[in-house]
């Protein structure tokens with residue numbers, strides 16, 4: 001038992017270190033300081049014990065896609081100081097749980113959801129840190145708002161109480177085409193720049209996953225959301241997420 005546990009810890013440590021090295025290398029190539037890039041470890045489908053192990057290696061930010069699954073883990077890990085990021089599709093009937101328990105929400109794609117989160121954020125808590133998810137892949141993806149709708153949505157969210165709009169997030173279509181990956185990420189960066197020009201103080205570009213973090217960092221990512229490269233492959237039904 002103890003031997004197996006040691007082995008899992010060693011594997012996680014090696015994987016986490018590998019991801020950090022990739023981030024450092026990509027930052028160096030882009031002439032950017034690596035410390036301006038936050039690593040969010042995406043722990044969906046993995047148990048609380050795996051999060052505890054990765055936390056013991058110095059990781060504090062964790063991303064989850066499913067509200068109830070995440071809250072079960074939060075309860076099991078209540079003794080740790082963790083920052084929780086909701087990165088999955090948002091359903092109206094889950095906004096209360098999310099507003100009460102998460103620190104960040106990356107995946108807001110419509111005003112109604114933002115209004116619910118604002119109304120349901122408990123008064124005693126810090127504002128919920130949020131990003132607008134933008135569909136940078138057109139028809140090839142359905143999550144996120146259309147780029148043309150993002151400015152109005154961002155300005156409306158910036159006016160809501162209890163939320164702090166931090167930036168933009170995207171999940172481009174999976175592709176091995178590096179130039180296409182880069183083009184999607186650059187489109188998100190350009191959109192943020194436009195919104196900054198319109199007076200929104202946006203410091204966050206949440207983009208880049210296990211397969212494309214280098215291109216995301218080259219295009220200006222300030223948060224990368226990494227699951228597989230840290231925790232390993234997820235069960236098959238998750239593979240397309």
Ligand SMILES: *Cc1c(COP(=O)(O)O)cnc(C)c1O
Nearest residue numbers: 042087209210225226227228241
């Ligand atoms: C699952 C998921 C990730 C992590 O993806 P990996 O390819 O496993 O690194 C990042 N962002 C979102 C929105 C996800 O759903």
